Amino acid sequence: MALSAEKLTNNQQTVLDLLEKSKEPLKAYAILYDTQKKGIKAPLQVYRALDKLIEIGKVHKIESRNSYMACEHKNCNSSTSTSFLICETCDQVSELKQKNLPSYFAKQSEQADFKYAKHNLEIYGTCKDCTK
Amino acid sequence: MALSAEKLTNNQQTVLDLLEKSKEPLKAYAILYDTQKKGIKAPLQVYRALDKLIEIGKVHKIESRNSYMACEHKNCNSSTSTSFLICETCDQVSELKQKNLPSYFAKQSEQADFKYAKHNLEIYGTCKDCTK
DNA sequence: TAAAAAGTGTTATAATATAACATATCAAAT
DNA sequence: ATTTGATATGTTATATTATAACACTTTTTA
Numbered sequence: 001m002a003l004s005a006e007k008l009t010n011n012q013q014t015v016l017d018l019l020e021k022s023k024e025p026l027k028a029y030a031i032l033y034d035t036q037k038k039g040i041k042a043p044l045q046v047y048r049a050l051d052k053l054i055e056i057g058k059v060h061k062i063e064s065r066n067s068y069m070a071c072e073h074k075n076c077n078s079s080t081s082t083s084f085l086i087c088e089t090c091d092q093v094s095e096l097k098q099k100n101l102p103s104y105f106a107k108q109s110e111q112a113d114f115k116y117a118k119h120n121l122e123i124y125g126t127c128k129d130c131t132k
Numbered sequence: 133m134a135l136s137a138e139k140l141t142n143n144q145q146t147v148l149d150l151l152e153k154s155k156e157p158l159k160a161y162a163i164l165y166d167t168q169k170k171g172i173k174a175p176l177q178v179y180r181a182l183d184k185l186i187e188i189g190k191v192h193k194i195e196s197r198n199s200y201m202a203c204e205h206k207n208c209n210s211s212t213s214t215s216f217l218i219c220e221t222c223d224q225v226s227e228l229k230q231k232n233l234p235s236y237f238a239k240q241s242e243q244a245d246f247k248y249a250k251h252n253l254e255i256y257g258t259c260k261d262c263t264k
Numbered sequence: 265t266a267a268a269a270a271g272t273g274t275t276a277t278a279a280t281a282t283a284a285c286a287t288a289t290c291a292a293a294t
Numbered sequence: 295a296t297t298t299g300a301t302a303t304g305t306t307a308t309a310t311t312a313t314a315a316c317a318c319t320t321t322t323t324a
Contacts (some may be wrong), residue, residue, distance in 0.1 A: 007291065009289090009302065028280070042305065052302090063195040064252060066280065085246045096240060104236075105255055107227060113260035114217045120196060122255045123237055128245035136309065141271065141320095160311065172275065179312065184271090184283095 008053075014038045015049040016058055016070060025067035025093050047090065062086070062093060064122050069093055080118040087127035137232050140185075146170045147181040147203060148190055180261035194218070194225060196254050202226055212250040219259035228255065 008016065014035050019026060026034075032046045040046060052069055053059035060082045061068050072095045083096035106116035140143045140148065146167050151158060158166075164178045172178060182200055185191035193200050202219040204227045238248035 011303080012199075043281070044283095044305085045303075049301075063254070085241060085244060086250065094244065094246075096244060101240075105253075109217060109255055109257060112217060112228060113224065114219075114226075114255070115258040115263055116255060117220065117257040119256065121237075121251065122195070122253075123246070123248060124249045125241060125242055125249040126247040130248055143272080175312070176274085177272075177313095180271075 003050055009049075010039060011045055012049045014040060016045060016053055019053075019059060019068060019070040023067075024103070025062050025065060025066045027065075031068070060084075060095075062122065063120060065093075071095070077098040081120070082121075083121040084123065085127070086122055086124050087130055088124050089126055089130035092127055092129075096117055096121070141181075143172060143177055144181045144184055146172060146186055147178060151185075151191060151200060154201075156164035156223055157194050157197060157201040159199045163200070186209040192216075192227075193224075194254065195252060197225075203227070210221040213252070215251075216255065217259070218254055218256050219262055220256050221258055224261075225261055226259070227255070 015031055018031060018034055028043065028050065029048050029118060031050075032043055035058070040049075045049070050061075054061060054068075057080075058071055059068055060071055062084055081098060083098055083101060085094050085096050087093070101121070102116070102119070103120050109116040119131055125129060144215055160175065160178050160182065162210055163182075164172060164175055167178070172181075172189060178252060182191060183236075184191075186193060190203055191200055192203055194216055213230060213234055214243070215230055216229055217226045219225070232245050233253070234248070234251070240250040
């Protein structure tokens with residue numbers, strides 16, 4: 001079955017719904033707290049749902065924050081490589097359009113005798129709203 | 133006092149020495165274990181030393197692995213931005229020369245109305261030795 | 265040499281994530 | 295339709311990563 005058509009289970013859908021409603025990335029235990037009324041009772045239920053959602057590209061983990069966000073792109077094709085813009089002022093995170101990044105990084109890597117497979121890029125700075 | 137001339141305390145030097153000898157990034161509790169004979173007894177002593185070493189640019193944290201490595205560059209000027217090549221086969225990590233990356237990312241960020249300050253880039257793939 | 269700043273040692277605890285195991289559900293291929 | 299194999303679930307316990315709080319010491323600097 002194609003990844004994009006994957007049918008989600010209850011727990012997976014519950015976690016994804018929450019992340020899609022959220023304006024900011026959420027931490028695992030915040031997700032746990034916010035989904036208790038939907039029947040999720042233990043950390044593992046959250047982590048397992050997240051694992052699956054990440055695997056199919058619906059959710060990304062922001063490594064430096066230990067937090068999770070729904071992918072902003074429809075039919076995300078990058079279940080692996082990720083690029084974020086993280087506002088240090090308001091903590092909002094958006095995704096940078098990948099476009100040429102993988103090929104750019106592949107070229108850079110090659111110069112170091114390294115075979116590129118995927119990447120995670122976290123850019124810190126100030127978002128539009130917070131610059132005003 | 134200039135950061136590059138910073139004088140290290142005993143604990144800081146102990147942790148840095150260990151990381152510089154290591155061929156791979158180390159985790160905090162591995163550092164704790166390996167420095168017990170040098171008098172470091174508690175996690176906080178490790179984390180405090182790491183915090184300082186990271187601040188002055190002598191050590192970098194690999195966020196996706198929760199591990200730490202000594203900076204490979206003499207007189208590292210990037211206490212903030214970091215770029216790694218992480219081998220998925222042997223777990224060795226090397227640093228990618230930054231050169232144009234900050235300005236490249238600044239330009240990319242600008243197109244999304246985002247003011248670049250610093251970045252963390254983690255590229256996964258296969259190192260030279262593991263390609264053979 | 266006093267005051268301020270930075271670091272230490274220690275105990276306790278918070279925050280993040282996984283192991284293990286028994287059971288349940290679902291898809292698809294006989 | 296029923297077996298079968300893969301995937302998901304619920305649960306308890308525990309591992310891993312990191313910080314809070316506090317009393318004290320050392321170093322820097324004005």
